[in-house]
Amino acid sequence: MANEQVTVAEEHRGLVKEQFDDSLQQYQASNLGMWLFLATEVLFFGGLLASLTIYRYQYFHAFAIGSHFLSVFWGGTNTAVLICSSLTMALAVRAAQLSKRKDLIVFLVFTLCLGILFLFIKFGEEWHHEYLEGLAPGVNFTYHGPHAPHVELFMFFYFALTGLHALHMIVGCGILITLIILAARNRFKEHFTPVEIAGLYWHFVDIVWIFLYPLLYLLGGRFGH
Amino acid sequence: MGTGNSIALSKPGEEYRVHYLNAKYGIKSWLLTTDHKRIAWLYFISTSFFFVIGGLAATFMRLNLVSPQGALVQPATYNKLFTMHGTIMIFFFLAPAVPTVLGNFLIPMMIGARDVAFPKLNLLSWYIFITAGATFLWCAISGGVATGWTFYTPLSSTYTNTHVISAAMAVFISGFSSILTGLNFIVTIHKMRAPGMTWFRLPLFIWALYATSIIFILAMPVIAITMALLVVERIFHVGIFDPALGGDPVLFQHLFWFFGHPEVYILILPSLGVISELIAAFSRRRVFGYEFVAFSSFAIAFISFLVWGHHMFVSGQSIYAGIFFSAMTMAVAIPSAVKVFNWIATLYKGSVALDAPMLYALGFIGLFTIGGLTGLYLASTGLDIFLHDTYFVVAHFHYIMVGGAIMGYMGGLHYWWPKMTGKRYPEHWARVAALIIFIGFNLTFGPQFILGVEGMPRRYATYPPKFQFLNIMSSAGASILAVGYLLPAIYLLWSIKYGPAAGPNPWGAKGLEWTTASPPPVHNFDVIPIVTEEAYAYGHEPAVVGSAAS
Amino acid sequence: MTQEAPSSPSATAGFAHIERKRLYIAIWITLLCLTALTTAVAYVDLGGAWNTVVALLIAVGKASIVVLFFMHVRHVIERMIRVVIVAAIFFLALLIIITVADIATRGMLSSPHWLTPSFFLW
Numbered sequence: 069m070a071n072e073q074v075t076v077a078e079e080h081r082g083l084v085k086e087q088f089d090d091s092l093q094q095y096q097a098s099n100l101g102m103w104l105f106l107a108t109e110v111l112f113f114g115g116l117l118a119s120l121t122i123y124r125y126q127y128f129h130a131f132a133i134g135s136h137f138l139s140v141f142w143g144g145t146n147t148a149v150l151i152c153s154s155l156t157m158a159l160a161v162r163a164a165q166l167s168k169r170k171d172l173i174v175f176l177v178f179t180l181c182l183g184i185l186f187l188f189i190k191f192g193e194e195w196h197h198e199y200l201e202g203l204a205p206g207v208n209f210t211y212h213g214p215h216a217p218h219v220e221l222f223m224f225f226y227f228a229l230t231g232l233h234a235l236h237m238i239v240g241c242g243i244l245i246t247l248i249i250l251a252a253r254n255r256f257k258e259h260f261t262p263v264e265i266a267g268l269y270w271h272f273v274d275i276v277w278i279f280l281y282p283l284l285y286l287l288g289g290r291f292g293h
Numbered sequence: 294m295g296t297g298n299s300i301a302l303s304k305p306g307e308e309y310r311v312h313y314l315n316a317k318y319g320i321k322s323w324l325l326t327t328d329h330k331r332i333a334w335l336y337f338i339s340t341s342f343f344f345v346i347g348g349l350a351a352t353f354m355r356l357n358l359v360s361p362q363g364a365l366v367q368p369a370t371y372n373k374l375f376t377m378h379g380t381i382m383i384f385f386f387l388a389p390a391v392p393t394v395l396g397n398f399l400i401p402m403m404i405g406a407r408d409v410a411f412p413k414l415n416l417l418s419w420y421i422f423i424t425a426g427a428t429f430l431w432c433a434i435s436g437g438v439a440t441g442w443t444f445y446t447p448l449s450s451t452y453t454n455t456h457v458i459s460a461a462m463a464v465f466i467s468g469f470s471s472i473l474t475g476l477n478f479i480v481t482i483h484k485m486r487a488p489g490m491t492w493f494r495l496p497l498f499i500w501a502l503y504a505t506s507i508i509f510i511l512a513m514p515v516i517a518i519t520m521a522l523l524v525v526e527r528i529f530h531v532g533i534f535d536p537a538l539g540g541d542p543v544l545f546q547h548l549f550w551f552f553g554h555p556e557v558y559i560l561i562l563p564s565l566g567v568i569s570e571l572i573a574a575f576s577r578r579r580v581f582g583y584e585f586v587a588f589s590s591f592a593i594a595f596i597s598f599l600v601w602g603h604h605m606f607v608s609g610q611s612i613y614a615g616i617f618f619s620a621m622t623m624a625v626a627i628p629s630a631v632k633v634f635n636w637i638a639t640l641y642k643g644s645v646a647l648d649a650p651m652l653y654a655l656g657f658i659g660l661f662t663i664g665g666l667t668g669l670y671l672a673s674t675g676l677d678i679f680l681h682d683t684y685f686v687v688a689h690f691h692y693i694m695v696g697g698a699i700m701g702y703m704g705g706l707h708y709w710w711p712k713m714t715g716k717r718y719p720e721h722w723a724r725v726a727a728l729i730i731f732i733g734f735n736l737t738f739g740p741q742f743i744l745g746v747e748g749m750p751r752r753y754a755t756y757p758p759k760f761q762f763l764n765i766m767s768s769a770g771a772s773i774l775a776v777g778y779l780l781p782a783i784y785l786l787w788s789i790k791y792g793p794a795a796g797p798n799p800w801g802a803k804g805l806e807w808t809t810a811s812p813p814p815v816h817n818f819d820v821i822p823i824v825t826e827e828a829y830a831y832g833h834e835p836a837v838v839g840s841a842a843s
Numbered sequence: 844m845t846q847e848a849p850s851s852p853s854a855t856a857g858f859a860h861i862e863r864k865r866l867y868i869a870i871w872i873t874l875l876c877l878t879a880l881t882t883a884v885a886y887v888d889l890g891g892a893w894n895t896v897v898a899l900l901i902a903v904g905k906a907s908i909v910v911l912f913f914m915h916v917r918h919v920i921e922r923m924i925r926v927v928i929v930a931a932i933f934f935l936a937l938l939i940i941i942t943v944a945d946i947a948t949r950g951m952l953s954s955p956h957w958l959t960p961s962f963f964l965w
Contacts, residue, residue: 086816087408087485095859096921097410097484103924104476107931108514114935115518115548119533121939122544122946140882147878155871158862158913165861206529217532217539224531228522264859264915271913275906281878282898286885289894483923511934547942598937602945612952614945 083259095261102265106272113232113276120225120283123218130215132288134222137203139194143285146189147277153182154274161267164251164260172263173251179270180244183237190234198223226284233280236273243269312715312812327412328815333398333713335419340390341782343426347381350374352775355737355768361761363754371754372439373455379442380460384467385426387698388556391563392509393418393474395705396502398713400478402806403496405487405824407816410480418473425467432459441752443553446534446545450526457527461520468517471559475509478502487805489824493587496804496828497573497580500587501566504594508555508562511598516552519545543608550601558597561661561693562590564701565632568654571704572636574802575651576643579829582635589628596625606677615674622672629665633658648800649723653704656731660696664689667742682752685745688738696734703730703781710785711799715812716792722784730777736770803829860918870912877905 088094124131160175202210205224213219243266250256256263313330323331354374357365366374397415401408409415432438438460440449449457482495482503522533523545532538534545573580580586602610602618636658645651667689671677680686711717740763745751749760756764798807809818881901889897911917916924 085412087406087410087412093484097480099919100483100921100923100927101411101414101476101480103927104479104510105472107927108472108476108510110931110935111511111938112514112518114938115515115522117935118548118939118942119522119544122541122942125943125946126541127539140885144878144882148875151871151874151878154874154909154913155867158867158870159864162861162864162867165859205531206525221532221539224525224533228525260859268914271909275909278905278909279902282881282885282902286881286898287895289888290885291888507930511930515938541946543945544942547945548938551938551942598934599941602941609949611945611948613948614941617941617944 091259091261098261098265099268102268106268109236109272109276113229116225116229116232117279117283120229123221123225124287127215127218127221128288130218131222133213133215134219134226135284135287136290137198137201137223138226138285139197140285140290142189142194143281146186147281149182149186149189150274150277153179153186154271156182157267157270161260161264164256164263167256167258167260169251169254169257172256173248176244176248176251180241180248183241183244187234187237187241190230190237195227195230229280229284233273233276236276240266240270240273310810311814312810313815314715314812316815325416327408327416329397329401329409329412329415330713330813330817332415332419333394336389336393336397336422339419339423339426340386340394343381343385344390346430347378347386348775348778350378350381351771354378355771357754358756358764359768361756361758366754368754369439372441372752373437375752376438376441376460377433380429380438380464382694383442383556383560384464385422385429387560387694388467388471389422389474391567391698391702391705392478392502392505392559393422395498395567395702395709396478396505396563397474399709399806400481400499400502401485402712402809402813402817403499403804404482404485404490405805405818405822406481406485407818407821409477410485411477414473415477418470418477421466421470421473425463425465425470428459428466429463432456432463435459443549444520444523445549446523446526446540446542447536450523450534451537458524461524461527465517465520465524468513468520471509472513475506475513478506479510482506487822487824490805491824493584494824494826494828495587496566497569497583497586497590498563498566501562501569501590504590505559505562507591507594508559508597512552512555512559515548516556519548519552522548543605543610546605546608547601550604551598553604554601555594555597557690557693558593560698561701562593564657564698564705565590565593567701567705567708568636568657569632570804571650571654571708572639573829573831574708574800574804575648575654576640576645577831578639578643579827579831580635581638581641582631583828585631586635589631592628592631593625596621596628600625600672603672603677606674607681612674619672619674623669626665626669629661633662633665647724649720649727650704650708652724652727652731653700653707656727657697657700657704660692660700660731660734664692664696667692680745682750683745684741684749684751687751688741688745691738691741695738700730700734703727706785707781708800709806710788711795712806712811712813714789714792715795715810716788717795717799718784718788718792722780726777726780726784729773729780733770733773733775733777737767737774738770740764740766740770803831860915862912862915862918866912870908873908874905877901 084091084094088097156175156178160172160179163169163171163175198204199208202208203223204227205220209220209223211219247263247266250262313328317326323335326332326335353365354371357363357371357374363371397409400406436456438453438457439455440453440457440460444457444461444464449461482499486495525531526533526535526540530538532540534540534542536542569580569586599621600618602614603622606615606619636654647655667685671680671686671689707718707723744760744763744767747760749756795811797810799811800807805818805822805824806813808822881898884897884901885894888894910928916928919925
């Protein structure tokens with residue numbers, strides 16, 4: 069059986085940690101562990117999302133005004149960037165599963181570049197712009213139109229949610245850099261679990277953005293403004 | 294006696310054996326260990342330290358309440374004392390104590406594994422915990438915080454000038470320690486069981502810790518983000534929870550108690566699991582209705598997420614939400630009662646041995662029942678308006694937290710102490726201590742029920758003179774309780790050096806942890822066991838307690 | 844270029860299902876189209892809360908696609924993972940729904956007209 073040979077090979081190279089019986093058990097445990105961590109993350113973002121829902125329900129118009137200050141163009145572009153990075157990440161995992169080292173490194177580098185592009189647009193283009201516009205609550209908030217306090221509340225949630233998301237992106241980029249270095253050292257030969265786990269994390273961060281984009285940028289529709 | 298120290302390895306009749314305690318020496322071998330048994334000791338030392346600090350705060354409070362005018366401290370200091378007591382006891386002692394000390398030590402042993410699934414993560418959890426604890430101590434040293442452990446806004450975000458930020462950060466950090474522990478436990482229980490260890494052969498302690506871990510995973514992230522929001526609001530003055538700036542303070546309470554009530558079950562569920570173990574071992578019977586007891590842990594964990602609003606009956610919450618939360622709170626009584634009735638049914642016609650761990654278990658059943666039933670009083674929306682924020686509430690949750698959670702912890706600690714250290718403690722002293730704790734506890738918190746019904750509000754440094762008699766009674770009880778806690782600290786430490794060797798199975802109990810040597814070898818089992826029988830497969834043999842042979 | 848068949852004798856494929864490259868690209872195009880769709884719909888007045896509902900439905904659809912295909916839940920061998928996903932969504936929903944229910948009914952101080960003592964008696 070090819071499987072048993074692999075198992076022996078992985079154990080021989082010290083890739084199966086001593087607490088595990090075999091590489092299958094290790095693979096399943098690592099996968100389950102990552103999913104449990106993602107469940108935690110859902111509730112971590114969940115506290116913010118619940119607060120956003122409450123206030124959106126109560127101050128719908130103020131939140132719509134706040135939402136119209138955001139750039140749909142850059143938000144949409146960033147959504148596309150992240151979806152592309154998810155594709156390259158999925159392909160990277162596939163390359164790791166097939167032990168194709170060159171493909172793995174290429175796709176990981178692509179993913180990293182897209183991640184950095186996302187952060188660049190987020191901070192360099194959007195946050196910078198909104199800060200200059202006087203839309204940064206607690207720091208530089210100069211909007212004095214209707215519903216000003218609640219518009220500020222919306223802008224806070226915008227910064228909090230995108231900031232928390234960006235923090236996860238930064239962590240994700242760090243993980244990608246580590247993976248690239250390890251892949252260059254040929255550490256994932258016939259041992260793709262770390263790449264797959266990192267992929268799960270990266271896709272999750274993508275999913276968070278899939279929800280943040282409509283919730284923040286498209287809130288209440290863009291018609292008639 | 295007295296020869297069982299480190300020279301014991303040359304004692305005649307006792308062969309030198311490598312186990313997890315003597316496999317390596319030096320401070321580095323402890324601080325960098327990934328052995329779950331050593332990490333359990335790290336947690337034991339650190340949580341015990343926090344228990345002492347939290348206990349000292351309680352001591353000062355009880356001393357202050359001896360006199361109606363406040364015998365010892367200024368009201369502002371008193372506020373800091375009860376905040377420190379609550380925060381430390383809940384986040385740094387009760388929540389970690391049973392899962393990270395007994396759970397860490399026993400989960401791999403009970404399911405027949407060499408270690409937890411992620412040993413490095415396990416060590417990381419401890420370092421995160423220590424970081425959180427250090428942050429809170431820094432907060433306490435730099436002046437303390439006076440919001441109560443609940444950090445209610447807008448007091449915490451706007452009005453108080455105490456050190457909210459460092460305290461909130463400490464809670465934030467400690468959440469991640471618990472999350473990683475819970476994650477580790479769930480994966481371990483799922484994937485690391487020995488061959489033949491099916492789900493329904495697992496000890497009930499494992500079921501209870503599994504349910505606890507689910508709460509860790511789902512509730513802790515919510516408190517983390519809530520504390521982060523509180524810190525941001527305090528620093529940047531954005532009105533997330535501040536009504537003056539358009540925020541909703543009741544939203545803070547929603548988020549806090551979505552975590553906070555499940556947290557209460559984090560504290561009690563592991564002890565419920567310990568009690569199931571103790572009752573089975575000391576009445577020599579399989580736990581009556583094993584499946585029901587197992588699933589009741591899950592039912593408690595699940596319903597605990599549906600009851601949080603019973604803390605908010607008088608906070609301006611909708612009356613319809615109040616009705617829902619009240620009904621759900623009543624429902625928690627059902628799985629809790631399932632446990633209590635099944636324990637009592639287990640005792641029936643069992644060969645009950647009244648060793649120290651069993652004394653704690655029996656005390657637990659009584660105190661937990663009182664604590665649970667008074668919880669039903671508070672769950673009634675009408676009665677709660679009368680009892681809210683009185684000493685009745687204080688007495689109620691101390692019957693659960695101290696009478697329940699700590700009694701379970703003490704019982705478990707005594708039961709597994711011979712396994713952890715390889716030594717036996719003096720049984721007579723242990724029984725005396727258990728009795729003193731039971732008496733001292735009831736003297737401390739029993740009067741507080743009456744104080745609450747008579748209308749004494751909680752969290753005040755002073756009170757009308759008519760309450761003085763019961764308060765003195767309570768303080769006197771607290772000093773008895775303190776003696777009760779000091780005794781085990783002395784004789785357990787003594788036993789590490791001077792106690793007689795315990796042997797693999799001093800209680801004659803069932804369970805994989807008793808099949809290996811005491812203290813266990815580094816990888817727990819010389820050969821991974823193959824499980825062929827149910828949990829608690831006690832025959833009808835009489836209870837022979839005290840024989841070191843197996 | 845020839846595609847590696849999912850059953851190709853890959854050394855490590857033993858316990859992981861390997862998807863076709865073509866499928867990933869199809870998923871990627873679908874996700875981009877849905878992003879365009881959700882942006883376009885935002886500029887059309889669907890009336891009332893429907894814009895929000897449609898936007899969220901599309902988001903749920905996109906997220907499900909990512910979870911099922913990119914995150915391999917379609918072929919996951921550990922069934923517990925599905926339980927974990929459902930549990931996370933369920934408890935998030937609990938938090939949001941119950942909190943919103945409180946806010947929505949907070950102003951209702953008198954009981955609704957149908958809620959009379961006789962309501963409980965039949």
